[in-house]
Structures are given as structure tokens and as C-alpha cells.
Amino acid sequence: MILPSVFKQIEPTFPAGLLDDPLLLVRVRATGRSLLFDCGPLHHLAKRTIKSIDAIFISHAHMDHFMGMDAFVRHSMVSGRVYDIYGPPGMAARMERKLGGYDWNLAEDFWSDLRVHEIHPTHFARTLFSGSQGFRGTFLGREERRDALIYANGHLQVEAALFDHKIPVLGFRITEKPGFQVDPKELESLGLIPGHWLQELKKNYYEKKLSLPIRVNTREGEKKLSGEDLYGRIRRESPCTSIGYLTDIGATAANFKQAGELFADLSLLICECSYLRNHKDKARRSFHLCTDDARKLAEKLRPRFFLPMHLSKSHLKHPQDLYRELRLPTDVTLLQLPSYQTPRPRLCDEIEPPTSWRDQEEKESS
Ligand SMILES: [Zn+2]
Incomplete structure (x- = not known):
């Protein structure tokens, strides 16, 4: 479950x-x-x-x-x-x-x-x-x-x-x-273009290497920024x-x-x-x-x-x-158990033969 x-x-x-x-x-x-x-x-x-x-x-x-x-x-x-x-x-x-x-x-x-x-x-x-x-x-x-x-x-x-x-x-x-989360609105407002650098930033985040500088793509071309500052500005806060x-x-x-x-x-x-x-x-x-x-x-x-x-x-x-x-x-x-529960195993005397068999047996015995 x-x-x-x-x-x-x-x-x-x-x-x-x-x-x-x-x-x-x-x-x-x-x-x-x-x-x-x-x-x-x-x-x-x-x-x-x-x-x-x-x-x-x-x-x-x-x-x-x-x-x-x-x-x-x-x-x-x-x-x-x-x-x-x-x-x-x-x-x-x-x-x-x-x-x-x-x-x-x-x-x-x-x-x-x-x-x-x-x-x-x-x-x-x-x-x-x-x-x-x-x-x-x-x-x-x-x-x-x-x-x-x-x-x-x-x-x-x-x-x-x-x-x-x-x-x-x-x-x-x-x-x-809190996981690595980026706010697309912040990217837009800072003129940043998503690319491979986001993957690199995410990797640095989980490896606790945010202090490393990172090369980002911007509308004005490539720039080298501090990873810590950059993530601080583009991160999305969620509870x-x-x-x-x-x-x-x-x-x-x-x-x-x-x-x-x-x-x-x-x-x-x-x-x-x-x-x-x-x-x-x-x-x-x-x-x-x-x-x-x-x-x-x-x-x-x-x-x-x-x-x-x-x-x-x-x-x-x-x-x-x-x-x-x-x-x-x-x-x-x-949250509830599903209404359907796996059926328990059946005993021999609980299993009924198909109706067609019963009809045939009744005919044979009459
Ligand atoms: Zn106990």
C-alpha cells in the first residue's frame, strides 16, 4: 500500500x-x-x-x-x-x-x-x-x-x-x-535561460558544493556567478x-x-x-x-x-x-482501506459446481 x-x-x-x-x-x-x-x-x-x-x-x-x-x-x-x-x-x-x-x-x-x-x-x-x-x-x-x-x-x-x-x-x-526547487518567474526576471547549468547547480546543491561558481546562460550571453548567491535568488520556497x-x-x-x-x-x-x-x-x-x-x-x-x-x-x-x-x-x-479486500482461500465444500453441471447431474439422476 x-x-x-x-x-x-x-x-x-x-x-x-x-x-x-x-x-x-x-x-x-x-x-x-x-x-x-x-x-x-x-x-x-x-x-x-x-x-x-x-x-x-x-x-x-x-x-x-x-x-x-x-x-x-x-x-x-x-x-x-x-x-x-x-x-x-x-x-x-x-x-x-x-x-x-x-x-x-x-x-x-x-x-x-x-x-x-x-x-x-x-x-x-x-x-x-x-x-x-x-x-x-x-x-x-x-x-x-x-x-x-x-x-x-x-x-x-x-x-x-x-x-x-x-x-x-x-x-x-x-x-x-527542502529539495532543490527553482522559481521560473525568478529565472525570467533575472534574464536567465534554463540549460545544462541548472543540472549542475542541482548536483552541487545535493553534494553541498553550492560555494562553487557556475557558468549560466543569460539573455546577454554567458556569465560566471556564485552558486550560493544564484540559488538564493532563484529558489522556490515551499513548506x-x-x-x-x-x-x-x-x-x-x-x-x-x-x-x-x-x-x-x-x-x-x-x-x-x-x-x-x-x-x-x-x-x-x-x-x-x-x-x-x-x-x-x-x-x-x-x-x-x-x-x-x-x-x-x-x-x-x-x-x-x-x-x-x-x-x-x-x-x-x-485514508481508508479499499472496500475490496483480497478474498480468503475457499474450502472444498464452499465451491459450487457450474449450473450446467448441476442440470446434467439432475437429469442423469431422474
Ligand atoms: Zn505495545
Whole structure:
């Protein structure tokens, strides 16, 4: 399932669907590399997709969010790369126990490393699990957290905050960095003629070499200009788009306040909605959200799009109940499962013979 194309640089998808265990893959279009948010049923993914993952962000270590880590390690351990894994306090000990469940006596020098970053309220704690050392953990140290930012590459950044699910749970905000964009009106007003120099300027922008001078075509002929000045004058300003990913939190005032701080002005909120209204008591007991809670959150945050996920399979029997109960404000677009679901396999006694066969059988028996 691919989400709406409001994003320019990134492509969020739910390769395992919206039911049951969550798995959000965010692919960077320009590089083909990906980030993974939660680690549910990873075996759904093609090997080449797993190989495109640079970093994994785990909301918490309940089994439905963490069990895919084994499949990830299996497919990535001999690639010789360093993978970054972000998780709540206690993640390093959980990785150590998970990796400690296997024998690694045949580990080779070129095997991959897993670098675990625990996100605490005021600091990071980092531990390296080196493949060449049979994934034995080495504590790398602590680093102060100055703001919500936990990860960035040339195309996006990830911020995080801790929520309460009777254990600490991370919510994530993924924001696209502004891409290279040129305003044709500015080109016209400056007498610039589009040409190969625009490609060169774009390349310099992404390679962080805008300080290099550039030869441009103008109505008066060729000119050499400073790349930085030039882009500053012709760039088109547009707002950055962002995704909020929130799952498995209790419907408490403190959690809603934290959501308000991390998720202001979102393009898309991807939010757990495990229970219908009539199972509110179950939601309260297990510190999950029901439809009424998710609606209140959408009313508070007013994202442009709202996608309920981590849905119980029981929703499938009456999918419209879920969407009817959510009743979002008119400025928030609710993204829904398609009305058509892949049919389940049929049992032998559920298959009827064609009518012509039945007619023939009736004739023969009479
Ligand atoms: Zn949970």
C-alpha cells in the first residue's frame, strides 16, 4: 500500500498492510535507500527491499513491533555495513538477549555491525554489536540530547519523543528536507535561460558544493556567478511535509500533550486505532487507543491526512464501523482501506459446481 503523493522526496508504504502488526517503510526516492519504522512481519519484504534499509526505528519491544528484527539480521549480517537501530530505553539489553539466542562461532571479519541508539529523555546511550565479534555488545557512551532530533540524512530528518504505554514508547516525526526547487518567474526576471547549468547547480546543491561558481546562460550571453548567491535568488520556497507515526499509547492527558508538541502541522498522521468504541475498556486496560481517542487526537492535531493503522482483524468484519466512528473534522482527510479486500482461500465444500453441471447431474439422476 502506497500513501498519497504529497511527499516529494520520500515514499511511505505499508508493505504488510494496515491490519495487525505494524511496519512502515519510508523510501528516499533519490537514493533508493529506506528507513523502517517498527519491525513487525518483515518476512513480507523482498530481500532487495530489506537490503535497502539504512536505519530502523523501534517504537517499543512488544513482540508485534520487534519480532521482524531476526529476519533483518538474517538478511543483512554479511553485507559489511553499519546499521543504526533507534529504540526506547532498554533497547540495547533487548538486542543483546535477542542476538545472544544464536551461535555466532562462524562469524567472519567482514560481517555487519548493528549500532543501537537508546533514546532517553535527556540523552542518547549507544552500544555497538559488531558482527565480526559475534555481535557481542560494546557500550560506546552517552551523549546529551538537546532537542527532539535523533537522525538526519540529506533528504529527511527524524525527531522522537517518549510516550506512555505502561512502558516507554517512542513516537516519530519524519520531515522532508527542502529539495532543490527553482522559481521560473525568478529565472525570467533575472534574464536567465534554463540549460545544462541548472543540472549542475542541482548536483552541487545535493553534494553541498553550492560555494562553487557556475557558468549560466543569460539573455546577454554567458556569465560566471556564485552558486550560493544564484540559488538564493532563484529558489522556490515551499513548506516541508512531514509524517507523524504514533502507536501503542494510553489515552492520557500527558500523552496527548506530548503528541501536541511533537506533531504540530503534520501532513500525515499515521496513528494506531486498535479498538472500536465498544471495546474501550480493553483499550484502557492495555493502554491502546480506540476510535474515540484517535478522533480526539485528530481534532487536536489537525493533520492534512489521517491514516488509522495497527487495526484488529475484527475490523474486517465491519470496516465501515471503524470509519464511521472516527468522523474526523472536514479539514482532515481520512485514508481508508479499499472496500475490496483480497478474498480468503475457499474450502472444498464452499465451491459450487457450474449450473450446467448441476442440470446434467439432475437429469442423469431422474
Ligand atoms: Zn505495545
